[in-house]
Amino acid sequence: MISESFAEGSSWIHGIDPRLRATGAVAYAVVVAVSYDFKALFVALVLSLFLALSARLDWRAVGRRLMAPAVFLLLLWAVLPWSYEGDALAALGPLTVTRQGVTLCAQISLKTVCLMLAFMALVATMTVDTLGHALNRLRLPDKMVHLLLITYRYLFVIEQEYQRLVRAMKIRNFHPKTNLHSYRTYAYLVGMLFVRASERARRVHNAMICRGFNGRFVSLREFPPNPRNQLFAIGFSFFLVLLATLEWMK
Known part of the structure; x- marks a missing residue:
């Protein structure tokens, strides 16, 4: 991506x-x-x-x-x-x-x-993660840096979920057309993508808390x-x- x-x-x-x-x-x-x-x-x-x-x-x-x-x-x-x-x-x-x-x-x-x-x-x-850690060293707000790094990391995950849903639609012989059924199907696709992204975010947040996340990412990069x-x-x-x-x- x-x-x-x-x-x-x-x-x-x-x-x-x-x-x-x-x-x-x-x-x-x-x-x-x-x-x-x-x-x-x-x-x-x-x-x-x-x-x-x-x-x-x-x-x-x-x-x-x-x-x-x-x-x-x-x-x-x-x-x-x-x-x-x-x-x-x-x-x-x-x-x-x-x-x-x-x-x-x-x-x-x-x-x-x-x-x-x-x-x-x-x-x-x-790389994006290097940029994020550089911005963190420049004393930018931690929330902005975390948002950049997490968005970069999970864009690929959301893209994989999207591809999985699209393959499921093709397996069920879906062919997009300019009709109400196609519009409704794409609306379901977007809705399911948001639902799965929200569920993944909840699981990731719980996993980070279980691992002792204290609001800061520790970087091993040195400049x-x-x-x-x-x-x-x-x-x-x-x-x-x-x-x-x-x-x-x-």
Whole structure:
């Protein structure tokens, strides 16, 4: 269900402390999101490409993950340039393309690509459980971390229950159609899935209490100090300051 192919690499990005990567990704997202100057956005694009290359990501997988935002961006380019008020740039029949509309589309497109590449290089290169324990070390609320880790763990269990119910429907010769029987059957499927998920949650909760769960997950993961962590922190902070300076100088 959840692909973690990027987390299996051995680049120097993979060796950086997950806490630094998570913090850097959030700070980078904030800076890029509030940037509108094209110089700053192009510098951010170069930095994102550098991070993706350094993480040795599979570019075919990167392309597949960029398809979803690409569809959104195509819709944006199809609507916003002629519906946004501003100075006329070109006329396509009865439609007028505005300079401000094209500029806004370009800014949104650059921001989307920058953030997607950066998060794939910094966050997708760690497993979900590593991310959860890193967030816990960053003093995020325990309940949020527990919710992330348990959701990640039991999504696969719920998916197995769903597949079991679907197989049972197929064994009983169910063929989906656009009729009331099919709608009722799918409603029963969703209801049974919730019932089984609730029952599994109750059993898991009781099992955790029996094992002495006191509200905290004990992690055996260690994030030892590494000289590359300091270099990454200094270099990444420099680029964040550079982006902020370019935007401020605008």
